[in-house]
Amino acid sequence: MIDVNKIEGKSEQELLNSINVDEVFYKIEEIPGKLFKGKKYELTYINKEDVKQFIKEYIINIALAMDIKVNTEIRLVDNKSYSVMLISESNPILIGKEGKTLNSIQLLLHQALNNATGFNIRINVDAAGYKMNKEKRLEREVKRIAKEVLNTKIDAKLDPMNSYSRRLVHEIVSGFKNLTTESFGEEPQRYVVISYKED
Numbered sequence: 001m002i003d004v005n006k007i008e009g010k011s012e013q014e015l016l017n018s019i020n021v022d023e024v025f026y027k028i029e030e031i032p033g034k035l036f037k038g039k040k041y042e043l044t045y046i047n048k049e050d051v052k053q054f055i056k057e058y059i060i061n062i063a064l065a066m067d068i069k070v071n072t073e074i075r076l077v078d079n080k081s082y083s084v085m086l087i088s089e090s091n092p093i094l095i096g097k098e099g100k101t102l103n104s105i106q107l108l109l110h111q112a113l114n115n116a117t118g119f120n121i122r123i124n125v126d127a128a129g130y131k132m133n134k135e136k137r138l139e140r141e142v143k144r145i146a147k148e149v150l151n152t153k154i155d156a157k158l159d160p161m162n163s164y165s166r167r168l169v170h171e172i173v174s175g176f177k178n179l180t181t182e183s184f185g186e187e188p189q190r191y192v193v194i195s196y197k198e199d
Helices: 012-016 048-064 091-095 099-117 128-151 161-174
Strands: 005-011 024-031 040-047 071-077 081-087 124-128 179-186 193-197
Touching: 005 012, 012 024, 012 040, 024 048, 040 048, 048 071, 048 081, 048 099, 081 099, 091 099, 091 124, 099 124, 099 128, 124 128, 128 161, 128 179, 128 193, 161 179, 161 193
Parallel strands: 081 124
Antiparallel strands: 005 040, 024 040, 071 081, 179 193
Protein backbone atom coordinates (compact mmCIF):
# COMPACT_ATOMS: atom_id res chain seq x y z
CA MET A 1 0.00 0.00 0.00
CA ILE A 2 1.29 3.44 -0.92
CA ASP A 3 0.53 6.39 1.35
CA VAL A 4 -0.48 9.47 -0.65
CA ASN A 5 0.41 12.44 1.57
CA LYS A 6 -0.95 15.98 1.27
CA ILE A 7 0.32 19.20 2.88
CA GLU A 8 -0.98 22.76 2.49
CA GLY A 9 1.13 25.88 2.67
CA LYS A 10 1.34 29.56 1.73
CA SER A 11 4.08 29.13 -0.87
CA GLU A 12 5.61 26.44 -3.07
CA GLN A 13 9.02 26.95 -1.47
CA GLU A 14 7.60 26.47 2.04
CA LEU A 15 6.11 23.14 0.92
CA LEU A 16 9.29 21.99 -0.84
CA ASN A 17 11.30 22.76 2.32
CA SER A 18 9.08 20.31 4.24
CA ILE A 19 10.07 17.23 2.17
CA ASN A 20 13.20 15.53 0.89
CA VAL A 21 12.66 15.97 -2.87
CA ASP A 22 15.12 13.15 -3.72
CA GLU A 23 13.09 10.55 -1.80
CA VAL A 24 9.60 11.35 -3.10
CA PHE A 25 7.53 11.96 -6.23
CA TYR A 26 5.55 15.16 -5.75
CA LYS A 27 3.20 17.61 -7.42
CA ILE A 28 2.07 21.06 -6.28
CA GLU A 29 -1.33 22.58 -7.03
CA GLU A 30 -2.44 26.13 -6.49
CA ILE A 31 -5.70 26.46 -4.53
CA PRO A 32 -7.46 29.75 -5.39
CA GLY A 33 -8.21 31.98 -2.42
CA LYS A 34 -11.76 32.37 -1.15
CA LEU A 35 -13.34 35.68 -0.15
CA PHE A 36 -10.85 37.68 2.02
CA LYS A 37 -8.36 34.78 1.92
CA GLY A 38 -5.19 34.53 -0.18
CA LYS A 39 -4.31 31.61 -2.40
CA LYS A 40 -2.76 28.47 -0.92
CA TYR A 41 -0.73 25.62 -2.30
CA GLU A 42 -1.20 21.90 -1.85
CA LEU A 43 1.69 19.46 -2.09
CA THR A 44 0.88 15.82 -2.81
CA TYR A 45 3.72 13.34 -2.47
CA ILE A 46 4.51 9.62 -2.34
CA ASN A 47 7.65 7.89 -1.12
CA LYS A 48 9.86 6.32 -3.82
CA GLU A 49 10.66 3.38 -1.54
CA ASP A 50 6.91 2.66 -1.17
CA VAL A 51 6.56 2.68 -4.97
CA LYS A 52 9.42 0.17 -5.26
CA GLN A 53 7.73 -2.10 -2.70
CA PHE A 54 4.40 -1.81 -4.55
CA ILE A 55 6.08 -2.88 -7.82
CA LYS A 56 7.75 -5.85 -6.10
CA GLU A 57 4.48 -7.07 -4.54
CA TYR A 58 2.56 -6.56 -7.79
CA ILE A 59 5.07 -8.71 -9.74
CA ILE A 60 4.89 -11.41 -7.01
CA ASN A 61 1.09 -11.53 -7.43
CA ILE A 62 1.34 -11.72 -11.24
CA ALA A 63 3.91 -14.55 -10.96
CA LEU A 64 1.57 -16.43 -8.58
CA ALA A 65 -1.32 -16.01 -11.03
CA MET A 66 0.89 -17.29 -13.88
CA ASP A 67 2.18 -20.12 -11.65
CA ILE A 68 5.85 -19.29 -12.28
CA LYS A 69 8.77 -18.23 -10.09
CA VAL A 70 10.05 -14.71 -10.74
CA ASN A 71 12.68 -12.58 -9.00
CA THR A 72 12.89 -8.84 -9.63
CA GLU A 73 15.62 -6.23 -9.87
CA ILE A 74 14.07 -2.77 -9.53
CA ARG A 75 16.13 0.34 -10.23
CA LEU A 76 15.21 4.01 -10.22
CA VAL A 77 16.44 5.58 -13.48
CA ASP A 78 17.23 9.33 -13.67
CA ASN A 79 15.32 9.74 -10.39
CA LYS A 80 11.99 9.63 -12.27
CA SER A 81 11.23 6.20 -13.78
CA TYR A 82 11.63 2.56 -12.78
CA SER A 83 13.44 -0.19 -14.63
CA VAL A 84 12.07 -3.60 -13.62
CA MET A 85 14.10 -6.63 -14.70
CA LEU A 86 12.30 -9.95 -14.30
CA ILE A 87 14.55 -12.94 -13.62
CA SER A 88 13.01 -16.35 -14.17
CA GLU A 89 13.53 -19.80 -15.66
CA SER A 90 10.24 -19.18 -17.52
CA ASN A 91 11.41 -16.21 -19.63
CA PRO A 92 9.61 -17.32 -22.83
CA ILE A 93 6.29 -17.33 -20.93
CA LEU A 94 7.01 -13.90 -19.39
CA ILE A 95 8.04 -12.39 -22.74
CA GLY A 96 5.27 -13.91 -24.85
CA LYS A 97 4.96 -13.66 -28.62
CA GLU A 98 6.89 -10.57 -29.82
CA GLY A 99 7.03 -9.30 -26.21
CA LYS A 100 3.25 -8.97 -25.88
CA THR A 101 3.05 -10.59 -22.41
CA LEU A 102 5.87 -8.36 -21.18
CA ASN A 103 4.09 -5.26 -22.55
CA SER A 104 0.83 -6.37 -20.90
CA ILE A 105 2.55 -6.81 -17.51
CA GLN A 106 4.07 -3.32 -17.91
CA LEU A 107 0.70 -1.79 -18.84
CA LEU A 108 -1.12 -3.47 -15.93
CA LEU A 109 1.58 -2.42 -13.46
CA HIS A 110 1.59 1.17 -14.74
CA GLN A 111 -2.22 1.36 -14.50
CA ALA A 112 -2.31 -0.15 -10.99
CA LEU A 113 0.35 2.31 -9.80
CA ASN A 114 -1.49 5.24 -11.41
CA ASN A 115 -4.79 4.17 -9.79
CA ALA A 116 -3.17 3.70 -6.36
CA THR A 117 -1.32 7.04 -6.35
CA GLY A 118 -2.70 9.43 -8.97
CA PHE A 119 0.89 9.82 -10.23
CA ASN A 120 1.92 8.98 -13.79
CA ILE A 121 5.17 7.13 -13.07
CA ARG A 122 7.05 5.63 -16.01
CA ILE A 123 7.91 1.96 -15.75
CA ASN A 124 9.90 -0.25 -18.11
CA VAL A 125 9.52 -4.01 -17.52
CA ASP A 126 12.01 -6.35 -19.20
CA ALA A 127 12.97 -10.03 -18.97
CA ALA A 128 16.32 -11.57 -19.98
CA GLY A 129 17.27 -8.30 -21.70
CA TYR A 130 14.62 -8.91 -24.39
CA LYS A 131 13.51 -5.26 -24.68
CA MET A 132 17.04 -3.95 -24.32
CA ASN A 133 18.19 -6.05 -27.30
CA LYS A 134 15.10 -5.05 -29.27
CA GLU A 135 15.82 -1.36 -28.52
CA LYS A 136 19.42 -1.73 -29.71
CA ARG A 137 18.18 -3.27 -32.98
CA LEU A 138 15.63 -0.48 -33.38
CA GLU A 139 18.30 2.16 -32.69
CA ARG A 140 20.63 0.68 -35.35
CA GLU A 141 17.78 0.53 -37.89
CA VAL A 142 16.55 4.09 -37.17
CA LYS A 143 20.09 5.53 -37.44
CA ARG A 144 20.56 3.75 -40.79
CA ILE A 145 17.24 5.15 -42.10
CA ALA A 146 18.02 8.63 -40.71
CA LYS A 147 21.34 8.71 -42.62
CA GLU A 148 19.49 7.63 -45.78
CA VAL A 149 16.98 10.49 -45.36
CA LEU A 150 19.89 12.95 -44.89
CA ASN A 151 21.51 11.74 -48.11
CA THR A 152 18.40 11.46 -50.29
CA LYS A 153 16.22 14.18 -48.67
CA ILE A 154 13.26 11.79 -49.16
CA ASP A 155 10.89 11.19 -46.22
CA ALA A 156 10.89 7.72 -44.65
CA LYS A 157 7.69 6.20 -43.26
CA LEU A 158 8.40 3.60 -40.56
CA ASP A 159 6.26 0.57 -39.74
CA PRO A 160 3.51 1.01 -37.10
CA MET A 161 4.87 0.67 -33.54
CA ASN A 162 3.80 1.16 -29.93
CA SER A 163 4.13 4.50 -28.13
CA TYR A 164 7.33 3.48 -26.31
CA SER A 165 9.10 2.57 -29.58
CA ARG A 166 7.84 5.76 -31.26
CA ARG A 167 9.23 7.83 -28.37
CA LEU A 168 12.61 6.08 -28.85
CA VAL A 169 12.55 6.94 -32.57
CA HIS A 170 11.85 10.62 -31.80
CA GLU A 171 14.73 10.67 -29.28
CA ILE A 172 17.20 8.95 -31.65
CA VAL A 173 16.38 11.21 -34.62
CA SER A 174 16.56 14.37 -32.45
CA GLY A 175 20.33 13.75 -32.38
CA PHE A 176 20.51 14.35 -36.14
CA LYS A 177 20.78 17.88 -37.56
CA ASN A 178 18.28 18.73 -40.35
CA LEU A 179 15.90 15.87 -39.48
CA THR A 180 12.45 15.94 -37.86
CA THR A 181 9.98 13.24 -36.85
CA GLU A 182 6.22 13.21 -36.63
CA SER A 183 3.71 10.52 -35.65
CA PHE A 184 0.62 9.83 -37.79
CA GLY A 185 -2.37 7.49 -37.74
CA GLU A 186 -4.48 5.88 -35.03
CA GLU A 187 -3.44 3.18 -32.55
CA PRO A 188 -2.44 0.40 -33.10
CA GLN A 189 -1.43 1.51 -36.63
CA ARG A 190 0.30 4.74 -35.49
CA TYR A 191 3.66 5.24 -37.24
CA VAL A 192 6.54 7.73 -37.46
CA VAL A 193 7.75 9.66 -40.50
CA ILE A 194 11.35 10.90 -40.59
CA SER A 195 11.68 14.05 -42.74
CA TYR A 196 14.50 16.24 -43.99
CA LYS A 197 14.32 19.96 -43.22
CA GLU A 198 16.59 22.76 -44.38
CA ASP A 199 18.17 25.07 -41.79
